[in-house]
Amino acid sequence: MMAEASALPRRLLRTQRQRNIVNGLLFAAPWILGLLLFYVYPIFSSLYYSFCDYSILQAPKWAGIRNYLTLFTNDEKFIKSIYNTLYYAFFALPLGLVWGVSIALLLNMKVKGVSVYRTIYFLPVLVPDVALGILWLWVFNPQLGILNALLWKWFHIVGPGWLSDPAWAKPSVIIISLWGVGQAVVIYLAGLQDVPQELYDAAEVDGANAWQRIRNVTIPMITPVILFNLIIGLIGAFQYFTTAYVITTGDGRPALSLMFYAMYLYQNAFVLYKMGYASAMAWLLFLAAVISSYALFRSSARWVYYGGQ
Amino acid sequence: MGGETVACQVSTATGGARRRRFWRRIGRLWGHLALIPLSIVYMIPFFWMLSTALKTDRQVMVWPPVWIPNPIAWDNFPRAIAFFPFWRFLANTLTIAVLAMLGILISSSLVAYSLARIRWPGRDLLFGITVATMMLPYQVTIIPLFVQFTRFKWINTYLPLIVPAWFGGAFYIFLLRQFFMTIPQELSDAARIDGASEFRTFYQIVLPLARPALATVLLFEFLARWRDFQGPLIYLQDPRKYTISLGLSYFRLEHSTEWQLLMAASLTLTIPIIMLYFLTQRTFIQGIALTGLKG
Numbered sequence: 001m002m003a004e005a006s007a008l009p010r011r012l013l014r015t016q017r018q019r020n021i022v023n024g025l026l027f028a029a030p031w032i033l034g035l036l037l038f039y040v041y042p043i044f045s046s047l048y049y050s051f052c053d054y055s056i057l058q059a060p061k062w063a064g065i066r067n068y069l070t071l072f073t074n075d076e077k078f079i080k081s082i083y084n085t086l087y088y089a090f091f092a093l094p095l096g097l098v099w100g101v102s103i104a105l106l107l108n109m110k111v112k113g114v115s116v117y118r119t120i121y122f123l124p125v126l127v128p129d130v131a132l133g134i135l136w137l138w139v140f141n142p143q144l145g146i147l148n149a150l151l152w153k154w155f156h157i158v159g160p161g162w163l164s165d166p167a168w169a170k171p172s173v174i175i176i177s178l179w180g181v182g183q184a185v186v187i188y189l190a191g192l193q194d195v196p197q198e199l200y201d202a203a204e205v206d207g208a209n210a211w212q213r214i215r216n217v218t219i220p221m222i223t224p225v226i227l228f229n230l231i232i233g234l235i236g237a238f239q240y241f242t243t244a245y246v247i248t249t250g251d252g253r254p255a256l257s258l259m260f261y262a263m264y265l266y267q268n269a270f271v272l273y274k275m276g277y278a279s280a281m282a283w284l285l286f287l288a289a290v291i292s293s294y295a296l297f298r299s300s301a302r303w304v305y306y307g308g309q
Numbered sequence: 310m311g312g313e314t315v316a317c318q319v320s321t322a323t324g325g326a327r328r329r330r331f332w333r334r335i336g337r338l339w340g341h342l343a344l345i346p347l348s349i350v351y352m353i354p355f356f357w358m359l360s361t362a363l364k365t366d367r368q369v370m371v372w373p374p375v376w377i378p379n380p381i382a383w384d385n386f387p388r389a390i391a392f393f394p395f396w397r398f399l400a401n402t403l404t405i406a407v408l409a410m411l412g413i414l415i416s417s418s419l420v421a422y423s424l425a426r427i428r429w430p431g432r433d434l435l436f437g438i439t440v441a442t443m444m445l446p447y448q449v450t451i452i453p454l455f456v457q458f459t460r461f462k463w464i465n466t467y468l469p470l471i472v473p474a475w476f477g478g479a480f481y482i483f484l485l486r487q488f489f490m491t492i493p494q495e496l497s498d499a500a501r502i503d504g505a506s507e508f509r510t511f512y513q514i515v516l517p518l519a520r521p522a523l524a525t526v527l528l529f530e531f532l533a534r535w536r537d538f539q540g541p542l543i544y545l546q547d548p549r550k551y552t553i554s555l556g557l558s559y560f561r562l563e564h565s566t567e568w569q570l571l572m573a574a575s576l577t578l579t580i581p582i583i584m585l586y587f588l589t590q591r592t593f594i595q596g597i598a599l600t601g602l603k604g
Contacts, residue, residue, distance in 0.1 A: 038450060123352075127575075149373050189598075246561065249561075
């Protein structure tokens with residue numbers, strides 16, 4: 001009896017299993033093909049190009065590690081672009097984290113009109129990147145812009161040249177990035193709303209004050225979301241392009257203070273047609289992204305708390 | 310009023326609770342005190358954009374700047390739109406956006422269905438690869454793709470911007486997969502017992518239930534295409550084929566000091582998105598929250 005009863009479904013299961021394999025592959029076929037065409041093949045060809053002289057007009061010519069050597073030994077613009085990009089990531093990420101979490105914490109206090117506030121902080125995210133660059137050029141305009149006008153009116157400070165001053169250009173684009181913190185705020189806020197109320201109640205019963213509750217309950221509970229935003233932010237910072245391109249019309253001025261890595265890569269590839277050289281830069285970027293994401297993941301074992309889920 | 314007296318009576322019984330409520334109210338007050346000035350600061354660039362867009366060229370040069378334009382130069386908008394030319398670039402952008410949205414929707418939902426609801430060996434590996442590609446800097450693939458598209462004679466056409474969308478997008482596959490997983494498996498099993506094919510189960514059971522997630526995908530892809538700058542910058546050369554974002558960047562080069570026109574043009578690109586946000590607020594916010602939580 002038993003054997004017969006189980007034999008029938010098992011036979012069905014076998015054909016079901018085969019059907020599943022066929023269906024699974026068929027449904028996934030566009031993406032499997034897409035991965036091969038738009039990811040696997042290009043990744044390996046750009047690795048190959050990175051060891052070649054390649055101007056797209058002529059076939060790639062093998063050059064060994066010359067591109068990499070030139071980058072590190074004989075290209076000040078390249079070093080400058082790394083410095084600028086790391087500078088941007090080093091300040092924009094932690095500031096964005098503290099700023100974003102603070103706004104999310106304020107919004108999570110169940111104050112009246114949360115949705116109005118949330119909309120206000122989210123609106124900057126909606127401004128298309130090109131419009132964003134133009135808008136901030138005008139806000140930061142040293143002579144006629146609103147920022148220096150308000151600095152003078154409110155504090156009697158003569159504002160700096162902002163985007164036109166090499167010393168202030170990078171802080172300026174970091175300010176622009178903080179204006180766009182709304183996307184992260186929405187994610188933090190969703191994380192905060194998932195923190196169970198019992199934890200707060202328990203902490204309160206134990207006599208924890210507001211700061212202690214934030215420090216010991218809220219922050220640990222949203223560390224997974226913080227990790228997510230940090231990784232997304234890091235990879236985004238490495239690829240920072242459009243706003244700076246629009247502001248500087250692609251040349252990274254003043255004095256290369258806004259020449260970011262992705263902009264220099266673009267310049268090499270699509271203005272100078274040094275495809276091999278640009279591919280070497282792309283691969284270095286790839287390695288940097290992999291290593292730093294991996295390091296963040298590894299470090300997360302020490303500071304990310306997964307007990308909540 | 311009645312409720313308050315009751316609350317008072319109760320809280321005299323428990324002084325701690327009353328104190329706590331008092332402090333919570335104080336805390337909220339502080340919250341507003343921090344949030345209101347911050348909101349004003351966040352809105353200043355928008356007011357500045359709007360104010361400038363409605364000034365005459367002479368008022369733009371006035372120091373110190375004034376907030377309320379007088380007279381209001383409404384004709385900055387028609388002038389900017391005509392210079393642009395906005396309508397042509399809008400038509401180009403919408404052509405790309407609609408074809409890409411269609412491709413993304415069809416391909417990503419099929420793939421996500423395979424990853425979420427069909428059991429087959431290699432599925433988890435494919436999902437892992439999908440997540441990994443989301444972290445891949447696009448610069449690693451862009452150069453060989455450009456070379457390849459050049460060989461296909463696809464440069465200066467919309468094909469490089471549209472065709473890849475028909476093979477799925479990692480982010481959308483991820484998002485839809487997470488959503489498909491939440492649909493009860495029993496529904497599919499019931500359909501299977503009734504003899505429905507896998508495709509019918511997908512099309513008639515799972516897709517209708519996943520409408521909110523599909524709307525999120527369409528919305529995000531539309532926004533991505535509206536603001537996309539690098540793709541058109543790399544692949545489009547003929548100015549008549551430009552998209553609005555690329556067009557705006559050239560507009561900026563040609564009118565670099567006519568701020569009233571630049572602001573009018575920038576607003577023209579921003580306002581439709583803000584309107585779209587207000588129409589689809591829930592889809593928007595839930596979509597972004599969804600991407601963060603399961604990361």
